[in-house]
Amino acid sequence: MNPDDIVAQLLAGPLSEFINARNAKTKELKAAGQSELAAEVAGLKKPPVAVWAVNQLARRSKPVLERLQRAGEVVVRAQSGAVAGRKNAAPELRSASEALQRELEAAVRDAGDVLRASDHAADEATLRRVQEMLRLAAVSGGETWDRLQRGALISEPRAGEDMLTAAFALGSARAAGGAAPGVKAIEARAERTAAREAAETEKRIETEHVLRTAKADEEVAQQAAQTAHRLREEADRIAADAKRAGERARQAEKELERANAKAKVSREAARRLSRRG
Secondary structure, eight states, X not given: OOHHHHHHHHHHSOGGGHHHHHHHHHHHHHHTTOHHHHHHHHTOOOOOHHHHHHHXXXXXXXXXXXXXXXXXXXXXXXXXXXXXXXXXXXXXXXXXXXXXXXXXHHHHHHHHHHHHHTTOOOOHHHHHHXXXXXXXXXXXXXXXXXXXXXXXXXXXOOTTHHHHHHHHHXXXXXXXXXXXXXXXXXXXXXXXHHHHHHHHHHHHHHHHHHHHHHHHHHHHHHHHHHHHXXXXXXXXXXXXXXXXXXXXXXXXXXXXXXXXXXXXXXXXXXXXXXXXX
């Protein structure tokens, strides 16, 4: 059994049980005489919840990963064309990036479901890290993607590696044709493109967050307005009922006064009759 297989086993279970599962596996490997592998496993740190969620998604949603991989390959080809200065490369890259973004958003929604189902917070920061890991894995390929597919990605990939990989591949191909730019120039251009893409992604995420917050606030305001309108109607009804009750009470008081007056007259008449008798 290789280390990636063990990592995949550990990440397949609940994140809260990672440390206990790692320690148990270390003890098992030592008992089996695999001290070197046991030491390597013992050194594994509990991953952040975003890393755990990405691996869970990989295990549960293979079709999602396949779509991401295809979209990432298209982006890498478009990036290579942009670095090479190919005609129409800009719209191709924009279209490919938008397609990848749609797949990423779908994958992030699934990852959010995974987190919530396991009682983890699917907050904005965690989902942002999930999206960036999936994006880097999709466009970087290689060992990063292989580990993700096996559910054995134990740490977050570093940003920028995807653009440099594409740039170096392009530099080698063009060097064979005799018209390739220098490696440093390719690195610089690739880093600028990666930074711009990361900034655009960050801005898009922040904009979506602001829009969602504004929509939620608007819904709360509408609910408050409806509640206020309902309470006002109830208050108006109560006030109208109170007014009518007050009028009836005043009428009753007047009738009481008239009744008391009649009773007084009757009593006086009775007293006069009694004196005559």
